[in-house]
Amino acid sequence: MLQLGFATRDITPSRPAMIQGQKGRRIGSEALDPITVTAWAMSNPDGSEATVLVSCDITTPSQRLIDSVRERIDASSLPIDGAAVILTATHTHTSLVHEDGPYEYPGGDVMTPMECEAWLTEQITAAVEAAWHDRTPRIVARAFEHAVVGHNRYAVYADGAGQMYGKTWRDDFANIGGYEDHSVDLMFAWDPDGALAGIAIVIPCPSQVTEHLTQFSADYWHEVRVELRQRLGNQTSGPDADATSGLSILGLCGTAGDQSPHFLLYAQQEEEMRQRRGISEREEIGRRVADAVERALACTPPDADRPCPLTHHTRHLELPPRAISQAERDQAEALYDEAVAKGDTDTWWPKRQKAVVEIFDGEREATLVPVEIHGMRIGDFVIATNPFELFLDYGLQIKARSTAAQTMLVQLAGRGFYLP
Numbered sequence: 001m002l003q004l005g006f007a008t009r010d011i012t013p014s015r016p017a018m019i020q021g022q023k024g025r026r027i028g029s030e031a032l033d034p035i036t037v038t039a040w041a042m043s044n045p046d047g048s049e050a051t052v053l054v055s056c057d058i059t060t061p062s063q064r065l066i067d068s069v070r071e072r073i074d075a076s077s078l079p080i081d082g083a084a085v086i087l088t089a090t091h092t093h094t095s096l097v098h099e100d101g102p103y104e105y106p107g108g109d110v111m112t113p114m115e116c117e118a119w120l121t122e123q124i125t126a127a128v129e130a131a132w133h134d135r136t137p138r139i140v141a142r143a144f145e146h147a148v149v150g151h152n153r154y155a156v157y158a159d160g161a162g163q164m165y166g167k168t169w170r171d172d173f174a175n176i177g178g179y180e181d182h183s184v185d186l187m188f189a190w191d192p193d194g195a196l197a198g199i200a201i202v203i204p205c206p207s208q209v210t211e212h213l214t215q216f217s218a219d220y221w222h223e224v225r226v227e228l229r230q231r232l233g234n235q236t237s238g239p240d241a242d243a244t245s246g247l248s249i250l251g252l253c254g255t256a257g258d259q260s261p262h263f264l265l266y267a268q269q270e271e272e273m274r275q276r277r278g279i280s281e282r283e284e285i286g287r288r289v290a291d292a293v294e295r296a297l298a299c300t301p302p303d304a305d306r307p308c309p310l311t312h313h314t315r316h317l318e319l320p321p322r323a324i325s326q327a328e329r330d331q332a333e334a335l336y337d338e339a340v341a342k343g344d345t346d347t348w349w350p351k352r353q354k355a356v357v358e359i360f361d362g363e364r365e366a367t368l369v370p371v372e373i374h375g376m377r378i379g380d381f382v383i384a385t386n387p388f389e390l391f392l393d394y395g396l397q398i399k400a401r402s403t404a405a406q407t408m409l410v411q412l413a414g415r416g417f418y419l420p
Contacts, residue, residue, distance in 0.1 A: 002308045002378065003043040004189055005134030006198050006248035009123040011035050011057065012216055013096060017111040018103055020059040021093025021211055023349040025103040027110060028094070031216040034243035035095050037124050039131035040200065040250050041080075042378070044310050051084045051312040051376060052128050053200075053383070053410075055250050057207075057218040058120070061087040062099040063415040068121040069128070076125075078132050084312060085128055086374050086385060089412040091253050092219045093211035096120065102348040138197060139302040142381040142406045143186040145292035149220070149285050150205025150259035152178045152392075168264050176265070178258055181392055184292045185254070185408040187378070190302040196232055197248060199293060202408045204254030204392065209261045209282050220261065221251045223286030231290055232297070252410045255395025257388065257418055261285065308379040315375075318368040322419065324360045332356035372414050381406040387414025394419075 012031045019026040035057035043050035054069075070082030097103060098116040105112060111119070154177025155166030162177050185202035207219035218225075225243070233247030261281070263270055274284055332353040339350035358364035374385040382404040390411045399407045 001045070001137035001192070001304060002140050002310060003045055003135040004138040004140065004198070005041040005131040005136065006038070006250075007127045007130035007134055008036050008038045008244040008248065009127040009130075010244055011037055011096070011120055011123045013111055013116065013119065015109055015111050017116055018097035018106075018113070019094055019214065019216065020097045020102060021095075021208075023344075023347060025106070025347065026214050027106065028214055028216045032094075032210075032213060033217050033222040035092070035216050035218050036243055037120075037127050038248060038250050039124070039127040040198070040248070041128065041131035041135055042310055042376075043135060045137070047079070049310045049312050050080045051086065051310070051374075052080065052131060053250065053376075054085065054087050054124060054128065055252055056087060056089050056120070056124065057092050057221065058089045058095045058098070059091055059093060060089045060412050060415060060417075062117070065098055065117055065120055065124075066414065068117065069124050072121060072125040073128060076129065078129060080132065083314065086413050087124065088252060088385065088410050090218065090221050090251050091206035091208065091256075091389070091412055092217065092221070093206075093208050094213045094215065094217040094219060096216070101351075104346045137192060139190040139192065139194075139304050139306070140308055140378065141188050141300050141303065141306065142379070143188060143296035143300045144406060145184045145186065145296045146182045147184050147203070147285075147288040147292040148182050149203050149288065150180060150182070150256055150261060151263060152176050152180050152258055153260040153262060153264065154178065154258055155264055165260075165262065165264070179392055179396070180259065181254070181256075181396070183254070184289065184296075185406065186293065186296050187381075187408070188297060188300060188302075189248075192304065194302050196297070198250065199228065199247070200250040200252065201289065201293065202252045202254045202410060203289065204256040204395065205259050205261055206253055206256055207251075207261075209285065220282045220285040223282045224251065224289045225249045227286040227290040228293060231294065252408075253412060255386075255390040255392055255398075255409050255411050257391040257411070259392060306379065309377075311377045313375045315373045317371040317373065319371055320368060321359075321366045324356055326360075329357055329360035374413065377404070380404065381408065383408045383410060385410045385413035387412065387416030389416060389418050391419070
């Protein structure tokens with residue numbers, strides 16, 4: 001059996017901090033619900049392979065954060081290479097800013113990005129260490145289901161132009177920009193006595209239902225965790241519920257660069273049905289995912305005799321950035337000018353538009369982009385990571401061409417944005 005251990009740590013800050021994810025700066029001083037990190041440590045019984053997969057309720061892990069955690073692991077007594085620790089993000093837009101640059105620091109008692117980085121490093125390292133020491137022989141199995149969570153977020157118009165979150169009631173609306181993936185990839189883990197101990201869930205949709213809050217929040221993953229622990233983990237909910245104990249839920253974001261929980265179509269009908277049920281949009285997603293998990297679990301019994309060897313491979317690539325077109329350059333210039341007219345020159349949004357213009361105009365060199373990719377084979381299925389907000393079509397190509405019995409793709413395992 002696979003040696004598998006779990007641990008969760010709360011990363012909710014005790015002081016005000018900047019919130020990442022929107023164009024403008026937000027300051028959070030309280031949490032709507034806990035933001036956490038969850039680590040799953042895996043190894044073969046003979047110690048021949050070992051890796052730790054960490055899900056973080058953050059927008060994306062910075063390279064500094066990744067390096068900091070790995071350095072701490074290498075300096076610890078754990079018999080595992082820090083490079084085998086993989087940080088991934090659920091891509092919530094209501095978590096800590098832990099790197100300099102996105103927004104101007106407001107001063108006062110607000111945590112600096114470097115203080116947030118240090119806090120995250122401490123909690124992630126603690127989760128990795130605890131998960132490693134929690135390792136014990138556990139039965140694992142893969143499963144697959146569907147739950148409607150994400151939707152394509154591009155509207156296309158009669159002239160062929162596409163717009164993210166574009167209006168679909170316009171007279172020239174033509175079609176939605178692409179496919180939607182409602183798949184739910186699952187990995188169940190049981191103790192040797194058959195008690196369910198953990199569930200890894202890959203959903204191709206970022207956690208951004210309530211992405212404009214000025215409170216810290218794990219977004220829909222909080223409702224998923226609560227619902228599953230109530231149904232399967234014998235745990236109650238409420239303000240006194242412990243977000244770091246009970247059934248371990250490893251929430252992972254699948255390839256979803258063009259996906260979102262927001263509706264371009266059917267928003268009114270969805271809201272009407274939620275009102276009839278008396279639940280929120282996040283609670284609706286929590287129920288849908290929990291229903292899918294229960295359906296899959298009902299026909300996936302633990303099998304201690306199923307072979308489950310672990311192999312882990314890492315590749316480092318350097319990808320050339322995509323050539324910028326004249327139209328893209330001009331659009332970036334217009335967006336930059338618009339931001340400047342509003343008095344915004346220091347946030348990440350105008351800086352990114354200015355960089356596009358400067359690269360096209362030859363004022364800045366477009367350098368190769370370093371990329372780290374991990375592949376883990378667990379029995380007959382594979383978990384593969386990438387650092388991007390990878391558009392769905394790329395993920396579907398990888399899944400379709402894979403020879404594994406099931407391929408689970410995890411994005412934002414690194415400081416990525418969209419493809420370079």
